[in-house]
Amino acid sequence: MMPLSVLEAVRDAMIDFDGKGYSILELNHRSAHFDEIRRELKERIRSLMSVPEEYEILFCPGGGRQQFSMIPLNLLTESGRGGYVVTGKWSQLAYEECARITKAALLWKGDGSTLPTATIEVPVDVDYVYYCDNETVDGTEFRDLPPLDRSDALVVADMSSNFMSRPVDVSRYGVLWAGVQKNFGASGLSVLIVRKNLIRNKAKPVPLMLDWMKYAQTDSVPNSVPVLQFYVALLMARWVESMGGLEAMDRAAKAKSALLYGAIDANPGMYVNEIPSSNRSRMNVVFRLRDESLTEKFVREAEDEGMINLAGHRSKGGIRVSLYNAMPIDAVEKLVQFMKSFSNRYAV
Amino acid sequence: MMPLSVLEAVRDAMIDFDGKGYSILELNHRSAHFDEIRRELKERIRSLMSVPEEYEILFCPGGGRQQFSMIPLNLLTESGRGGYVVTGKWSQLAYEECARITKAALLWKGDGSTLPTATIEVPVDVDYVYYCDNETVDGTEFRDLPPLDRSDALVVADMSSNFMSRPVDVSRYGVLWAGVQKNFGASGLSVLIVRKNLIRNKAKPVPLMLDWMKYAQTDSVPNSVPVLQFYVALLMARWVESMGGLEAMDRAAKAKSALLYGAIDANPGMYVNEIPSSNRSRMNVVFRLRDESLTEKFVREAEDEGMINLAGHRSKGGIRVSLYNAMPIDAVEKLVQFMKSFSNRYAV
Numbered sequence: 206m207m208p209l210s211v212l213e214a215v216r217d218a219m220i221d222f223d224g225k226g227y228s229i230l231e232l233n234h235r236s237a238h239f240d241e242i243r244r245e246l247k248e249r250i251r252s253l254m255s256v257p258e259e260y261e262i263l264f265c266p267g268g269g270r271q272q273f274s275m276i277p278l279n280l281l282t283e284s285g286r287g288g289y290v291v292t293g294k295w296s297q298l299a300y301e302e303c304a305r306i307t308k309a310a311l312l313w314k315g316d317g318s319t320l321p322t323a324t325i326e327v328p329v330d331v332d333y334v335y336y337c338d339n340e341t342v343d344g345t346e347f348r349d350l351p352p353l354d355r356s357d358a359l360v361v362a363d364m365s366s367n368f369m370s371r372p373v374d375v376s377r378y379g380v381l382w383a384g385v386q387k388n389f390g391a392s393g394l395s396v397l398i399v400r401k402n403l404i405r406n407k408a409k410p411v412p413l414m415l416d417w418m419k420y421a422q423t424d425s426v427p428n429s430v431p432v433l434q435f436y437v438a439l440l441m442a443r444w445v446e447s448m449g450g451l452e453a454m455d456r457a458a459k460a461k462s463a464l465l466y467g468a469i470d471a472n473p474g475m476y477v478n479e480i481p482s483s484n485r486s487r488m489n490v491v492f493r494l495r496d497e498s499l500t501e502k503f504v505r506e507a508e509d510e511g512m513i514n515l516a517g518h519r520s521k522g523g524i525r526v527s528l529y530n531a532m533p534i535d536a537v538e539k540l541v542q543f544m545k546s547f548s549n550r551y552a553v
Numbered sequence: 554m555m556p557l558s559v560l561e562a563v564r565d566a567m568i569d570f571d572g573k574g575y576s577i578l579e580l581n582h583r584s585a586h587f588d589e590i591r592r593e594l595k596e597r598i599r600s601l602m603s604v605p606e607e608y609e610i611l612f613c614p615g616g617g618r619q620q621f622s623m624i625p626l627n628l629l630t631e632s633g634r635g636g637y638v639v640t641g642k643w644s645q646l647a648y649e650e651c652a653r654i655t656k657a658a659l660l661w662k663g664d665g666s667t668l669p670t671a672t673i674e675v676p677v678d679v680d681y682v683y684y685c686d687n688e689t690v691d692g693t694e695f696r697d698l699p700p701l702d703r704s705d706a707l708v709v710a711d712m713s714s715n716f717m718s719r720p721v722d723v724s725r726y727g728v729l730w731a732g733v734q735k736n737f738g739a740s741g742l743s744v745l746i747v748r749k750n751l752i753r754n755k756a757k758p759v760p761l762m763l764d765w766m767k768y769a770q771t772d773s774v775p776n777s778v779p780v781l782q783f784y785v786a787l788l789m790a791r792w793v794e795s796m797g798g799l800e801a802m803d804r805a806a807k808a809k810s811a812l813l814y815g816a817i818d819a820n821p822g823m824y825v826n827e828i829p830s831s832n833r834s835r836m837n838v839v840f841r842l843r844d845e846s847l848t849e850k851f852v853r854e855a856e857d858e859g860m861i862n863l864a865g866h867r868s869k870g871g872i873r874v875s876l877y878n879a880m881p882i883d884a885v886e887k888l889v890q891f892m893k894s895f896s897n898r899y900a901v
Contacts, residue, residue, distance in 0.1 A: 412626065432741070
C-alpha cells in the first residue's frame with residue numbers, strides 16, 4: 206500500500222516528468238536528472254535515519270533473495286562462516302542460501318513465535334551475525350538486537366518489512382538492508398546501508414552484479430537500473446519526512462498494531478495470536494480463527510467490505526494484516542469493527 | 554522513447570489499475586492478477602516472435618550485465634569455455650565478465666566498425682558462441698548469425714537494442730536475450746528466450762538469483778520482481794502487435810535508418826560514418842562531425858529544436874541517434890532537415 210499523494214506524483218511524471226518533456230519511464234539512467242534523483246534520495250535516507258558518515262547507502266535491483274546471496278559473497282573471509290539467527294521464514298531462507306553457496310552456522314533457531322532472550326554464542330570463525338528484524342510471515346519483530354556474547358560481532362539486519370517504520374541506531378550494524386516494496390516503494394529495488402570498510406575487493410571473483418564494490422564505484426548505477434523504483438523511493442522518503450519522520454512512523458505503527466492486537470485479545474473465543482506481546486510485530490499482525498473453518502468466510506466478508514489481502518502467507522494460512530506506513534489508522538479501525546461484528550455473528 | 558499510448562496506459566494504471574481499486578505499483582507479485590499479466594506477456598512474445606514450443610521465455614530483473622554473469626554460470630560445463638565474438642563495447646564487456654568469473658575464449662575481435670565475414674573456428678572445448686546482434690555504442694548490426702565452422706554450435710545472442718525490431722528465427726539460437734529498456738519497456742528487466750534443455754540443475758551451486766532454473770521453476774517470480782516493468786513490457790507487446798508486428802517494425806527501422814544514413818552520406822564534408830553499409834545498425838546511427846569542434850554546437854542546436862539525447866556514448870563521443878521502435882519517422886525527417894540546415898550554415 207502506498208500513499209495516494211505518492212501515486213499521484215508518479216502518475217503526473219508519466220507523460221511529462223518535471224516539465225522536461227519526457228516520461229519518468231524514458232528517463233536515461235546515465236542522465237544528470239537521474240543523478241539528482243539518487244542524490245536527493247540518498248540525502249533524505251541519510252537524514253531520516255541519521256546515517257553516520259562512515260556508512261555508504263547503496264541500491265541494488267532485485268528483492269531480498271538477491272541479498273541472501275550477496276551478503277555471504279561480499280562479507281565472508283576465505284575460511285569464515287555466516288552466522289544466522291533463525292526466527293522465521295525469511296531468516297531461514299537467508300540461512301539456507303548462505304549454506305548452499307558458502308558456509309553457514311546456525312546460531313539459534315526458534316519455533317516461529319519466539320525470539321532469542323538468552324545470550325547467543327558466536328563462534329570465532331563466524332564473520333557476521335545475520336538476523337531478520339521483522340518476520341513478515343510469522344509476525345514477530347525484534348525490540349533490540351539479538352543478544353550476542355561478542356559485543357564486537359558484525360551484525361547484518363534484514364529490515365525489509367520494517368524499514369523506515371522507527372528510528373534505528375545505524376552505528377550498531379555492519380549492514381542494514383531492505384527490499385523497498387513494503388514500506389518504501391515499488392517492488393524491484395533494495396536499499397543497503399553498509400559500513401564503508403565492509404565494501405572490499407574480493408579475493409575470489411564475485412559475479413559483477415552481486416558485488417557491492419561495483420555498486421559503490423558507480424553510485425549504484427552499474428547497469429540499466431530500475432529508474433522508476435528509485436523515483437518512487439524518493440517520493441516515499443519525502444512523504445515520510447512530511448509526515449513527521451521516523452518517530453511519527455513509530456508512533457503510528459504502535460497505535461495501529463495496539464488497536465488490532467487489542468481486538469484479537471478481546472475475542473479469545475474467536476481469534477488467536479499466541480506470540481508473546483514483547484515479540485509481536487508492529488508491521489505484520491498474524492492471527493488465526495479458533496474455528497479454522499471460518500477463515501475463508503472471514504477473508505471473503507472482509508473483501509466485500511473493501512479490505513483485501515488479508516489471507517495469511519500461503520505457507521502458513523490464517524490471517525495476516527500488514528500495517529505498513531501508508532496504512533491509515535482509520536482502515537485499522539474499520540477492520541477492528543468488522544472483527545467485532547464478525548465475532549458477534551459467528552461466535553458459538 | 555516509448556509510444557504515448559503506452560505511457561498513457563501506465564499513467565491510467567497508477568491510481569486505480571483495471572478498476573481494481575489499487576495501483577499497478579501496489580500490485581502484489583504473488584497475485585492472480587500479476588500471473589495473468591505474465592501469462593499474456595509470454596503469450597504475446599511467443600506469438601510475435603513465433604517462439605517454438607521447446608523454448609522457455611524467462612524474465613530476469615537487472616540489465617545486460619546481470620546476463621553477462623548468468624550466461625556462463627548457467628551454460629558452461631566443468632571444463633568448458635564461453636566463446637566470444639567481439640564486435641564492440643557490449644560484446645567486449647560480456648567477454649570480460651565471462652573471463653573474470655569462469656573461462657572464456659576470444660573467437661574473433663574487430664575494430665568496432667567491422668563484423669566477421671570469414672568463417673570463425675570454434676574450438677571443441679567452447680560450450681557456446683556469444684555475440685551481440687546490435688552494438689548500441691558502435692553502431693553495427695548483424696544481418697545474419699556470425700559465420701561459424703561448427704553448424705551445431707550453441708549460439709547465444711544479445712539482442713538488447715534490436716529486440717522486437719525484426720522477425721528472428723528463434724530456432725537457430727540456444728539463448729536470445731534482451732534488456733527491455735531500448736525497444737520493449739522501462740529499464741530494470743531482461744527477457745530471455747532459452748531452449749528448454751539448456752535450463753539445467755548445476756553441479757556447482759550458483760547464487761539463487763543468477764540461476765535460470767529458479768526463474769523457470771517459479772514462472773519468473775523467484776522473489777519480489779519489478780512488477781511495473783512487466784506491465785510496461787506487456788503494453789509494448791500489445792503496441793507492437795497493433796502496429797503490424799515485427800515485419801512492420803523492420804520496415805519502419807529500414808526506412809528510418811535509410812533516411813538518416815542518406816543524410817550523412819549526402820554531406821560527406823560535414824558528417825562521417827565509416828561503417829560499411831552492410832554492417833550499419835538500423836537502431837543506432839553513430840556518426841561524427843568531420844570538424845569535431847562543431848559537435849557540441851550540433852548537439853546544443855538540436856536540443857534547442859527539441860531533439861535530445863544526441864550526444865554519442867561517453868566512451869566514444871560524436872553523435873548517436875537511436876531509432877528504436879517508438880521513434881516516429883517524422884522525428885527522423887525533422888532531424889534530417891536540421892542536419893541539412895546545419896551543414897549549410899557551417900560548411901567551410
